[in-house]
Amino acid sequence: MIDDAAFSDPARERKIFVSRLLIAIFLAFVLGLVVIARYVDLQLTRYQDFATHADNNRMHVRPAPPSRGLIYDRNGELLADNRPTYILTIVRERSDNLSELLGTIGSLIEISDNDIKRFEKRLTRRKPYEQTPLKYDLTEQERGILAVNGYLLDGAEVSARLMRFYPDGELFGHAIGYVGRINERESQTIDGIKYSGTDSIGKIGLEKFYESQLLGEVGTEHVETNARGRVMRILDNRDPVPGSNLTLYLDSRLQRVAHKAFEGERGALVAIDVKTGGILAMVSAPGYDPNLFVSGISQKNYDSLLNSPDRPLFDRTIRGQYPPGSTIKPLFGLIGLHSKTISMDYVIDDPGYFIMEGIERPWRDHNSKRGGHGKGVDLAEAIIESCDVFFYKMSIKTGIDLLSRYSEQFGLGQITGIDMPGERSGIMPSRVWKKGARGQSWFNGDTINTSIGQGFMLATPLQLAVMTARIASRGDTVVPKLVKSINGIEVTRDEIAEPMNISEEHWDYIHKAMSDVVHSTRGTAKGISRGLSYKIAGKTGTAQVISINAEEEYDSSKIDKSQWDHALFVAFAPAEDPQIAIGLIVENGEHGSSAAAPIARMVMDMYMKSKAGSHQSSGGAN
């Protein structure tokens, strides 16, 4: 090959080179300007967009759920607490492969099929980037395992959460109710913002009624996360406002006594402070442990509660509607006196049955041996000995219209307005009611049935307690309520006090008769008067579960216990200065005197004792 360089022209070579280099430099300059322009565009013109985008990348607003308000009894005993528990949550968006992640977690700690099933259900109705709980109540050991293996678990996070805890378990179950996981139906009605970060809601009882006060206000937490979603630090937060604390009128000492008294029985008791309407005790037996519901009750537990023949989930105090039986008699007697359809001197002869003209079938007196209460039975005796025939006759004289109208003023046939959800109104029958409900006219026979609290008439234990409290307070419109104060501020409610204008004479008469039910030797509840240091005024009752033919004798030994009569008792004490009123029922307890009255006595004893103790004075005891 020829060496061209030997003939080359260095000057020309250089000239060409320089011109070419200049072209290249010019091109490079233009391209350089393009690049610089691009950076200027990104960093100056579109700075705001990208700065926002970068912040969105790293910053996530996490809700800081408020702690739920606590619930105390009147003495400051904690009834509903919040306990820290650890839960394992997963953010779907942060996990590359969800099933793989679940598999990894499953190999580290125990995850039941049920956990997975519920997790998947929650997954379908969560918000994007929301932590979805997989497992609750992690043990310390499980937390340790998860922490050590954290690098394998992108998308999963263990977080501490406060969970509702009811220290007394079953004791206040029905009254306080419980919180549970927000279900699909609820999630459509609640304000999603208020509940962000909160996954439980009051389901029943006070927890439901006072949900808005107990909930509190959600706070926010701006957190910085890396590309994998791990929280690196908290940038800024607005603290949540804890829910309001409730202080109840409930006295756990009375509650305990009542609860214990109902052991093995089905029934309900409501004790009311006559002066304030505050509920002192509220027991529906059997009960259930509300703690079971907090993190989601298992299907098995739920089924066993739901299918139990004793119906533990049923709150008998406000939803159980029973015939009030003879417990209604003092009220009807009072209505008779007040409406002047009978007088205090009015007496009847009781042969043990009552025959109304035109009706073949006689009405039996359930509370007397054959032969009846004899001649000259007045209202007081009819109450003390629970004479049915007196009320049959008196009710015909008074008429259903007056009985019904005045009964409503004592809270029958309508909800009492207690601060609990789901209250039933019972039935105070009337002509209008029967026409509406049954499409039939009212007959005198209906009045007779009603006069002893049977027939169409139904009342809840709460209504019986309210009725008794209104009798005890001589006509004050006592409105029952559970919550005494919210965050220390007394709850006041407008009470529509319609003066009943019943004469003191009549009140005295009825109070005396009720007192004699317990304290006279002929009284149906005389059994509870032994050793009593104060006076109880009461009235026993028995409610038929099955109807018995007039000719037949009720004989408990011949029928199944589930068909035995319900035993009822209403009472207030001290008789001369009423402070506490009680309405109670023992299902299939047979007789108010033997099954129901002793429970009232126990609760009242405790009330008087605690009263004496707290006042350090002579108090109610004499």
Place this chain on the structure above:
Amino acid sequence: MHRDDFVRRMQSPGGDKQSGRSLHIDLPLLVMLILVCCAGLVVLYSASGQNMFYVKRQALLMLVGFGVMFGVAQFPVRFWERWSFLLYGVGLISLLAVLFFGVGAKGAQRWLDLGFTRFQPSELMKVAVPMMVSAYLGKRYIPPAFGHVLMVLAITVIPVFLVVRQPDLGTALLILASGFFVIFLAGLRKRYLLSAFLLVIAAIPTFWLFVMRDYQKQRVLTLLSPEDDKLGAGWNIIQSTTAIGSGGWSGKGWTLGTQSQLNFLPESHTDFIIAVLAEEFGLMGVLALCTLYTLLISRCIMIALNSQSQFGRMIAGSLTLTFLTYVFVNMSMVSGILPVVGVPLPFISYGGTAIVTLFLGFGILMAISTEPKRIRTTL
């Protein structure tokens, strides 16, 4: 005796005032290289998640690089011109070896395992190809004749083809460019330039259909609309433009870039390191780096212009333009102007062979710069 050899012995009568000349050091170039390297280490510390391991390793490689540069500078330009073919040959053989014995990662086979270290022959070719072309053309008529052009084409295209097979499209294109720069500077006639341009246009469809792999096509498509695949291929572009844009004028501060520190930015210490710089030091930082690069390149251009030989001119010019291309391509791909090809940002990106090759090139530039001045005589 060759004319150049004769001339070299004739020192200028006034003596050499530049003290570096005897050591074959171009002081301005050295100062600027040190500045760029220091800037690189500072950014790397932050980009690697404040990991001193990377910084120490990079610093060590830079020291090795400076050593290579000084070493190379000690040999006369003539030496490099003469032995270019050997360097090119070694490069070509190792490229072939890579095809058969190479190791690599992520589906690409780019490395040769030499036992004590890993070596990337394609990096060597970035210097060897322009040297070979310069040496070849340095002895030929200018502008090059058709046969010479064909020869240059062969010298360039063979290694490019081998690198494409690895596959490493970015490096292949850079090697192609480096070869082209030489022949362009040598005064390639306009008609060749035009036909080359038309050929490239015509080749694009063929290239797309037969040469490019799916992931490479994906990168191009991603560039056109990164939003289509936010979490997949588009992620890199979205995150890097976000990092750059959110830096604003003055940046978020050193080690305080959220995009890079929280791992939103991919490859933050290697190819995408400019995004870290842009995020943490803002446009000011970007402009400062560009200024530094401009000064460096200006010095290189001066060296090329002052070169005594045609070989020196062409190789200096080509290396300078290649260097410029690195900077341009890297800054463009990270900011979303060009598709993502694996081109590191010179002296800033973390990476072994690339750094050493760069210094090899600058060593040759220093050799050219410190060449004894020939008395310009027109014989």
